[in-house]
Amino acid sequence: MKDYLVRGIVESKNCRVFACQTTNLLEEARAKHGLWPTASAALGRVMSATLMMGAMNKNNEKMTITINGGGPIGTILATTHSDGKIKAFVANPEVHYTYNDTGKLAVGVAVGKEGSLQVIKDMGLKEPFVGTVPLQSGEIGDDFSYYFMASEQIPSVVSVGVLVNDTNEILSSGGFIIQLLPNATDEDIQFIEERMKDFPPVSALIHEGKTPEDILKVIFEDVEILATQDLFFECDCSKDKMATALMTVGKDEIQAMIDEDHGCEMKCQFCNEKYQFNEDDLNEILKEID
Template sequence: MKDYLLKATAYDGKVRAYAISSTNTVEEARRRHDTWATASAALGRTMTISAMMGAMLKGDNSLTAKVEGNGPIGAIIADSDATGDVRGYVTNPHVDFDLNEKGKLDVARAVGTEGNLSVVKDLGLKENFTGQVPIVSGEIGEDFTYYFANSEQTPSAVGAGVLVNPDLSILASGGFIVQVMPGADEKVINRLEEKIQGFPAISTLIREGNSPEQILERLFGTDDVTIHGRLPVRFQCRCSKERVERAVLGMGRDEIQNMIDEDHGAEATCHFCHEVYYLSEQELETLKQSADH
């Protein structure tokens, strides 16, 4: 099944909801970065939530989410946009531990319980919108829940989960974001809290074959959900050889000459997708000529 997400409302428009299946997308990230199991779970949760947050944007707007805890995994970065494209990486992909006391991957230990979660949105304005909150648990979902409540003043419940196979490939990945809209009464909020508290692990539901539609139906009931949109989700990077050439060009003539003299070429690796780009000596000579003009 291809990855996709749904945008929906429930309880007569008093609640906004998103649900996603992201198994293939997270597997692509795992394959590119060679992440170990706990690192895969941390990166997968961050990318899954970021993809849903990207779906809240419009046009060619985009956002970058950064989880910087004091754990061994280092920073986790995810980029997403309004079209369902998402990419991400972790500073230290080779992090793994024994399962925690709940029998789950110990994401909090990998991420750390101190640090910051920041979200930068490029909304096409002169200045980007930036929101930042402290990490509250390192479990990612709870941290984004705290972000929405404190940085965007939107009471939300955020869930994301990743299951990893013994061979380290991704077995299942998915998530949901549920947000209470202004004017929702206590009855709606209480009903929602009850549903979410007793809700099964999202990764288990995905593994059992539940679609995003079925996840929302389990949350709200079949009669209370209105689907407003469906968006394909995929790991997609924006890097290209042209971007590398522009970056090299920006270094100036002398620096390009140094690359020619010392390395007889240039090599650049994209953080987000690990694609490697090579520039030959001749290509550098051509760029050097352009730098003269």
């Protein structure tokens, strides 16, 4: 099944909803980055939440999510232009922890919680919107729920999950978000709280074959789906962009690359694509700087 997200509304319960499947794009990211299982789970949860947040924007504004909780995984960064395409990485992909009591992937241990979740929305204005909140658990879902409440004053349920098999491949990945509208009542809140009690892990539902629409209908029988969007892991790096980045290191450093190494290699942190620059390439960059 292809990766996609849906957004909808539940008028009877005064809330808007989002749900997504991101299994294939996470498997692509896992292969590109050599992710170990817990790193896969952390990155998959962040990408699912980021893509659903992107679907909340009316324009194709750029959104960048950065999480660093001081744990062994280091920084997690994901960015999208709200067009269904996402690129992302973790600083340390070779991280794997499980909880002793449940055997589940210990994302909170890998991420840590002595840090922050930062959301940057670039809407094409002079200054981008930046919202930063302290991490609550490092488990990702709770942290995004807290962000919506603390930074945007929107009570939200955020559920994201990843299932990985014994050979590290991604079996399922996705999530859903429920956001109360301003006219929500105490009864609406109570209904959602009751539905969320003992609700199955979203990764298990996707692994069973349930679609994003199916998952929302399990929660709300009368959900109205308003739009769908296909999702992809796609990087926009290029040799030209790498050359522009090289210019920032300065003429002396570039000249040293020519004299000592007769060229250099640059690697994109988002997709691990490698770009070779020979002496002629570097001399052209020096001319551009001049």
